[in-house]
Amino acid sequence: xxxxxxxxxxxxxxxxxxxxxxxxxxxxxxxxxxxxxxxxxxxxxxxxxxxxxxxxxxxxxxxxxxxxxxxxxxxxxxxxxxxxxxxxxxxxxxxxxxxxxxxxxxxxxxxxxxxxxxxxxxxxxxxxxxxxxxxxxxxxxxxxxxxxxxxxxxxxxxxxxxxxxxxxxxxxxxxxxxxxxxxxxxxxxxxxxxxxxxxxxxxxxxxxxxxxxxxxxxxxxxxxxxxxxxxxxxxxxxxxxxxxxxxxxxxxxxxxxxxxxx
Amino acid sequence: xxxxxxxxxxxxxxxxxxxxxxxxxxxxxxxxxxxxxxxxxxxxxxxxxxxxxxxxxxxxxxxxxxxxxxxxxxxxxxxxxxxxxxxxxxxxxxxxxxxxxxxxxxxxxxxxxxxxxxxxxxxxxxxxxxxxxxxxxxxxxxxxxxxxxxxxxxxxxxxxxxxxxxxxxxxxxxxxxxxxxxxxxxxxxxxxxxxxxxxxxxxxxxxxxxxxxxxxxxxxxxxxxxxxxxxxxxxxxxxxxxxxxxxxxxxxxxxxxxxxxxxxxxxxxxxxxxxxxxxxxxxxxxxxxxxxxxxxxxxxxxxxxxxxxxxxxxxxxxxxxxxxxxxxxxxxxxxxxxxxxxxxxxxxxxxxxxxxxxxxxxxxxxxxxxxxxxxxxxxxxxxxxxxxxxxxxxxxxxxxxxxxxxxxxxxxxxxxxxxxxxxxxxxxxxxxxxxxxxxxxxxxxxxxxxxxxxxxxxxxxxxxxxxxxxxxxxxxxxxxxxxxxxxxx
Numbered sequence: 001x002x003x004x005x006x007x008x009x010x011x012x013x014x015x016x017x018x019x020x021x022x023x024x025x026x027x028x029x030x031x032x033x034x035x036x037x038x039x040x041x042x043x044x045x046x047x048x049x050x051x052x053x054x055x056x057x058x059x060x061x062x063x064x065x066x067x068x069x070x071x072x073x074x075x076x077x078x079x080x081x082x083x084x085x086x087x088x089x090x091x092x093x094x095x096x097x098x099x100x101x102x103x104x105x106x107x108x109x110x111x112x113x114x115x116x117x118x119x120x121x122x123x124x125x126x127x128x129x130x131x132x133x134x135x136x137x138x139x140x141x142x143x144x145x146x147x148x149x150x151x152x153x154x155x156x157x158x159x160x161x162x163x164x165x166x167x168x169x170x171x172x173x174x175x176x177x178x179x180x181x182x183x184x185x186x187x188x189x190x191x192x193x194x195x196x197x198x199x200x201x202x203x204x205x206x207x208x209x210x211x212x213x214x215x216x217x218x219x220x221x222x223x224x225x226x227x228x229x230x231x232x233x234x235x236x237x238x239x240x241x242x243x244x245x246x247x248x249x250x251x252x253x254x255x256x257x258x259x260x261x262x
Numbered sequence: 263x264x265x266x267x268x269x270x271x272x273x274x275x276x277x278x279x280x281x282x283x284x285x286x287x288x289x290x291x292x293x294x295x296x297x298x299x300x301x302x303x304x305x306x307x308x309x310x311x312x313x314x315x316x317x318x319x320x321x322x323x324x325x326x327x328x329x330x331x332x333x334x335x336x337x338x339x340x341x342x343x344x345x346x347x348x349x350x351x352x353x354x355x356x357x358x359x360x361x362x363x364x365x366x367x368x369x370x371x372x373x374x375x376x377x378x379x380x381x382x383x384x385x386x387x388x389x390x391x392x393x394x395x396x397x398x399x400x401x402x403x404x405x406x407x408x409x410x411x412x413x414x415x416x417x418x419x420x421x422x423x424x425x426x427x428x429x430x431x432x433x434x435x436x437x438x439x440x441x442x443x444x445x446x447x448x449x450x451x452x453x454x455x456x457x458x459x460x461x462x463x464x465x466x467x468x469x470x471x472x473x474x475x476x477x478x479x480x481x482x483x484x485x486x487x488x489x490x491x492x493x494x495x496x497x498x499x500x501x502x503x504x505x506x507x508x509x510x511x512x513x514x515x516x517x518x519x520x521x522x523x524x525x526x527x528x529x530x531x532x533x534x535x536x537x538x539x540x541x542x543x544x545x546x547x548x549x550x551x552x553x554x555x556x557x558x559x560x561x562x563x564x565x566x567x568x569x570x571x572x573x574x575x576x577x578x579x580x581x582x583x584x585x586x587x588x589x590x591x592x593x594x595x596x597x598x599x600x601x602x603x604x605x606x607x608x609x610x611x612x613x614x615x616x617x618x619x620x621x622x623x624x625x626x627x628x629x630x631x632x633x634x635x636x637x638x639x640x641x642x643x644x645x646x647x648x649x650x651x652x653x654x655x656x657x658x659x660x661x662x663x664x665x666x667x668x669x670x671x672x673x674x675x676x677x678x679x680x681x682x683x684x685x686x687x688x689x690x691x692x693x694x695x696x697x698x699x700x701x702x703x704x705x706x707x708x709x710x711x712x713x714x715x716x717x718x719x720x721x722x723x724x725x726x727x728x729x730x731x732x733x734x735x736x737x738x739x740x741x742x743x744x745x746x747x748x749x750x751x
Contacts, residue, residue, distance in 0.1 A: 048598040052742045072600045082749075083595040085524070087531040087667065091506045099520040100600045129504045129531070149600070 006056030029179035031200030086131030101149025306387030326459035404466030411472035521609030545576025570642025590664035648719025662747035
């Protein structure tokens with residue numbers, strides 16, 4: 001589905017991304033992890049032709065991304081708030097995306113009705129513009145909008161950040177489902193090792209723009225990743241403790257099943 | 263503490279995105295500032311002699327008579343333009359400093375604002391002229407101090423009424439009503455206000471009154487700010503009640519309708535875009551300067567075309583000029599959604615073309631000034647649609663200044679959006695049709711010259727698809743730079 005070859009991005013003399021070869025097959029749920037500045041968002045931006053590769057290319061479904069616009073019909077993404085139109089109500093935004101993707105209003109509504117739990121009654125019919133929603137709710141809108149129109153590739157940058165625990169758990173279910181049942185290629189990045197290992201069949205670790213690990217997710221993956229990132233931290237204890245704390249928090253979430261699980 | 267504040271302020275000034283524009287821009291802005299200073303200075307030195315020459319009466323008294331309007335306009339401009347100091351307060355709230363210090367500093371900031379000291383360019387020279395003209399120096403000094411106090415009163419009134427648009431609109435209505443009353447001779451407000459200003463000018467003690475008022479207002483503003491310095495009170499951003507609008511009648515236009523719907527919402531729901539629309543509307547009245555013969559220089563027939571371009575192109579110049587910056591906040595979405603460039607550019611073109619057509623229709627009352635006047639508007643409209651609509655889109659590819667939709671405050675002052683390339687592109691927008699008209703009128707009649715400008719517009723329209731392809735190419739090459747620039751908002 002997606003092949004990156006000889007891909008690099010440099011600013012001045014600083015290389016922020018350098019991937020020799022990376023292939024993501026159709027229907028894979030693909031996780032990207034790495035510390036700040038590892039190149040996760042750079043990679044996603046290259047996938048969406050938002051920045052120009054310094055060398056190499058990404059081919060998605062036989063379309064060379066920085067040369068043709070033909071990848072747009074089958075690719076959807078939510079990277080950050082710049083993918084939202086602040087002065088629209090959530091409904092208007094969903095319909096707008098629907099119209100661009102050739103999905104009728106009725107079909108958009110039907111899709112949305114499947115996300116009622118996810119929205120938790122805080123998105124639709126709120127008489128609010130997107131710009132006035134909280135960060136977490138904005139994120140929910142952006143993520144769901146990226147599912148409109150049956151895209152074959154869905155790209156989500158840090159989808160778990162800013163979401164409340166219940167929503168995080170639901171989102172994990174949604175993403176897993178998307179890749180498993182609809183054959184959608186899902187690309188997710190996260191700082192949260194627990195979340196990615198739960199959701200993704202494959203995890204790639206970036207470090208300073210280099211691909212350093214490519215793991216097929218197995219029960220031992222989380223431990224492996226934690227071991228790796230404690231090593232990267234190189235003795236600075238802060239990393240260790242924070243990931244432990246995140247772990248602990250996640251552990252609590254998991255035992256605490258959501259009251260209205262789908 | 264105060265040094266720290268000042269150093270922060272200095273950093274925010276020199277590191278602001280607008281400050282770090284290119285040199286040409288700074289020079290242009292410098293000239294702009296100099297121009298206004300020159301105008302004020304000219305007024306300050308000149309108004310005494312102008313009034314004297316026009317034999318309107320004692321210049322000092324004439325100035326005093328209209329001073330109330332001066333102050334009203336000052337307040338109006340402050341309300342629409344002066345930035346409130348509250349935006350930068352948030353980071354200080356939880357730091358170890360007293361609220362008094364923070365409030366004092368942010369109010370102090372407004373005291374040194376351009377909106378206050380720029381008046382000195384008028385009042386200082388005017389007072390000097392008064393003294394040289396043998397007015398009592400002490401009285402003039404008292405008047406001067408009193409006026410300064412009143413200007414500063416405006417500063418604090420503006421702080422107090424900011425974001426109370428209700429109060430502001432009542433004020434505007436009042437001033438407009440009183441102004442009209444005076445103009446049509448029903449009621450002369452100045453009869454009641456002039457004595458006050460004259461009293462300021464005659465007895466120096468009177469200056470104490472404005473000073474007292476200033477003290478009261480500043481105490482009041484201080485208390486007000488301190489009281490509302492909470493995130494959910496004075497520092498909260500206003501939330502509007504939103505309702506979903508369908509505009510279903512636009513659905514029949516397919517993808518184009520989708521964008522038009524969005525652009526209508528953009529204009530109706532964002533301060534900055536709304537102001538562009540109003541600005542465009544005011545351009546409709548621009549022609550009055552030309553066709554009424556109010557300004558002699560504008561009487562030549564070439565200037566009729568000039569007027570036509572502006573009357574029909576209000577929206578084009580105010581809104582179209584800043585495409586695609588209006589979409590800057592969500593440009594990455596536009597660039598990665600299922601939209602081709604062609605569609606995006608076309609939709610903007612249609613928006614501009616439709617608005618230009620509507621403006622041309624709205625200008626029908628110019629028929630009052632004769633068929634020729636309206637023909638000029640019509641020709642201008644055709645040229646705007648046929649040529650200028652492309653040019654603004656073309657220029658837009660080079661405008662890389664993001665627009666903050668929510669704030670209406672900067673609408674006038676936002677000069678950053680100019681750069682050398684866009685300046686160059688304004689030349690054909692205005693000068694080319696004038697040149698065509700002028701050139702043809704040398705060898706043929708005025709009618710033929712009119713027609714040839716219109717033909718240029720029609721020709722431009724016929725090559726639509728070719729031009730779109732060209733513009734698309736430019737947008738594509740500029741895309742990454744534009745995306746990067748919008749990110750730095």
